[in-house]
Amino acid sequence: MTIPLIVIGLLVLILLGTTLGISFSYAYFITHPATESKEDSIEKLNRLDESLWDFFTEVSKEEWNIPSFDNYLLHGTLLTQEKPSSSYVIITHGYTASRYSSIRYARIFYRLGLNVYLYDLRGHGANAPAPCTMGSKEHRDILAITDALYERFGKEISIGLHGESLGASSTLLALALRQDYRFAVADCGFSDLGQLMHYQARHRLHLPSFLASCASRASVLVNGFSFAGIRPMDAMKNNQVPLLFITGACDDFIPVSMTEDLYKADAGEKKELHLFPGAVHAKSYASDPLRYQTCIQDFIHEVTL
Template sequence: MKKIWITLTTIIGVIIIGLFGAGMYFYHVAVVPGHKDFLAKTTKLKTSDPLYRQKKWFITSKKRLWFETTTDGLKLDADYIPAAHKTNKTAIVAHGFMSRKEEMGAYAAMFHKLGYNVLLPDNRGHGDSQGNVIGFGWLDRLDYLQWARQVVKKNGTDSEIVMFGISMGAAGMVMASGEQQIPQIKAYAVDSPYTSVEDEITYEAKQQYNLPKYPLVPITSLITRIRAGYSFGEASAIKQVRKNHKPIYFVTGTADTFVPHYMTKKIYRADHSSKEMWLVPGAAHVKSFSKQPKAYQQHLKQFLAKYVH
């Protein structure tokens, strides 16, 4: 009998150690900044790119460097591009997972053409900003609001701010919408946000590794809670958008296999503010702008004109 208990204890111990090891592996894959094999590599700018003109403009545009210090002491970095003509309108533009501000050049050009000042932050743990973990939008939501307050401080209390993001930046902006807002934030616009970090990690575990949610996602979430300060379940765009009172414009592509469009639809349904959604036929993940550049800009322009003057 004693031998049986020793054997069972050993087996249970091996399973626990194995699961913890797997959880640590997926924690480093998902939450620790660094190269990710499952992400497409950034390609050089090509004249065949539908957004070539916008990206080229961004490369040559004059930028000012802004800094922000987070509540937990990280120094964040951002590029600021003033509008061609003096204005009180500013767009804060947030990038996606393991991206950086330089890859948001086409969106910066779009907002600049619409007459906005543009602020492009590097998320914590990305680009030139400090940080040893990826916030998946949850930690970043408060950082975005700090950037908005800095815009008001530097550009004046009559500032009118649009909060924009793609993918992880979009989810982070939706999460920010559920926090206490400054009056200068007039509207949000988001392209392909996920419903929650838990939903997205579960989806990717299935897509990338053909793994079910249990037990690895909860284990990885527990490790994230201990090491990064948040759990996957609490990082919910759905829960946050239910507290939102600002207008939001949603964009998503029907061919998105990274953040499937049903997630954006679910967030849209949970939002009770003034809202609109554009479902772009055949667009892959955050490819709606490159697929329909003129329509993308026009849709945003028409929506924002109702709230930003």
């Protein structure tokens, strides 16, 4: 009887050790992704539409780096209208991308007369190496940029938000802490990071879903926050900022149902939901640029006039 018990004990220890190893690796992998270089982003942009980079090179702009709440420096670019405008939009890119990937959205807003601030998420682009906190700190970065805009240009300006994927979720989290935005656009964001990780574990990584819960707990030790605690859905119950939700109808990276759930949970009086047929994750614009532009243009006109 002694030998089988020893064997069982060893197997249990091996199983626990393997689970812990995978959990901590998963937690590290999520918060330390391989990110795009500026050149990578520009190459993708040119494959989509070469005129986008032409727009960026020709438009009036300045490099403006903003320290966040914890003094982490966010590298960004401010696109300014030739004719002075008091309207601004902060555009937050997606996971692993860079500010240059957002130029396709910047052109839409710029043509509508808004000044545009593009920036790199922490741990991305030109920023110093740092963990990507999946919205935990990123939404506070948006608040810091908001404060910087008000401080530099005055309290009379109006500010809107646009975010894609992680940028969308961070945008929604920011709305839980301040409501003085003129509008917000959330393109394919997640509603609940814990639920998303369970989904990703099962359907994309082909791992037991319980490992997502283990990774969330491991993240508390590794990163100081829990994945399960990041819930943009909670920011919707008291929201009154006009919100435009967009997602690809064939998104299987962040399920379409998450955007639909966010739309239903939004307590605001002004909200819209647009699904783009055939579009996968973060490809709504690429699938139909004209429709994407029209959706934003019509929404902005409704909420700003």
